[in-house]
Amino acid sequence: MISKCLKYIIKKRGYPEWIESPTDENGESLILYISTYPVVAKYLAKRIGSEEKTIAELCCGVGTSLMYLGEHCRKVIGVDISHEVLSYCRSNLEGAKKDPSICFGSYELIQGDIEDPRILRELKMKETDIILYDIPYWYDHEKQLTSRNPDFSDFIDKVMSVVTDKIVVYAPNHFKETQIHPSLGDYEIQQVYVNEKFDRHIIYFGSLVEKKGLTSLKLVN
Numbered sequence: 001m002i003s004k005c006l007k008y009i010i011k012k013r014g015y016p017e018w019i020e021s022p023t024d025e026n027g028e029s030l031i032l033y034i035s036t037y038p039v040v041a042k043y044l045a046k047r048i049g050s051e052e053k054t055i056a057e058l059c060c061g062v063g064t065s066l067m068y069l070g071e072h073c074r075k076v077i078g079v080d081i082s083h084e085v086l087s088y089c090r091s092n093l094e095g096a097k098k099d100p101s102i103c104f105g106s107y108e109l110i111q112g113d114i115e116d117p118r119i120l121r122e123l124k125m126k127e128t129d130i131i132l133y134d135i136p137y138w139y140d141h142e143k144q145l146t147s148r149n150p151d152f153s154d155f156i157d158k159v160m161s162v163v164t165d166k167i168v169v170y171a172p173n174h175f176k177e178t179q180i181h182p183s184l185g186d187y188e189i190q191q192v193y194v195n196e197k198f199d200r201h202i203i204y205f206g207s208l209v210e211k212k213g214l215t216s217l218k219l220v221n
């Protein structure tokens, strides 16, 4: 059962009507309320996708970004700590495969904690070209990220040394540029607005940087 409000959000944001996500007793789904807008995921997929590339998303949730990244890449890999969330992600990516309006390629899902060094090593072994990291902040909206997240720059540094320096990060709107340590090299920090409302930052590292420093992007949903 999903609430009327959630149905409205699914329609308004343009998620496919068959999308599934965990819901509470009131039929609400926090994970979908704070998931990526399709218009943002589609923009990113066009900007960084390539038919020869494998993209892995750390903290992939129910797959709202992977569905669209999968249209522009050879393969997508989703990593999430929650078995339950990954089961919804699998069913959404299977839905994308069947939906003629989404030309989805192939996918693989890995259950695990992104701080477990085996996860990054596995992504390296699978020849991952680009890492997308969606910083989780849904446990605690008010505070600076959450105490559960690894230190931002330490973690990006690890991803760079183990997997690739082609990294994209979805960072919440309270993210501070000062969290990016200069040792990470050039970066682009894009302020993304959807329908004139500030939605999030997207941070690019390595050769994914198109313009150094602060840029802005206005999308209409």
Ligand SMILES: C[S@@+](CC[C@H](N)C(=O)[O-])C[C@H]1O[C@@H](n2cnc3c(N)ncnc32)[C@H](O)[C@@H]1O
Binding pocket: 031, 034, 035, 036, 057, 058, 059, 060, 061, 062, 063, 064, 065, 066, 079, 080, 081, 082, 085, 112, 113, 114, 115, 134, 135, 136, 137, 138
């Ligand atoms: C907001 S959701 C992700 C939304 C999704 N990336 C999107 O584009 O819509 C955050 C996800 O991070 C996962 N997560 C939180 N901490 C994690 C960790 N340490 N390792 C792996 N996944 C984690 C949660 O299970 C949750 O599914």
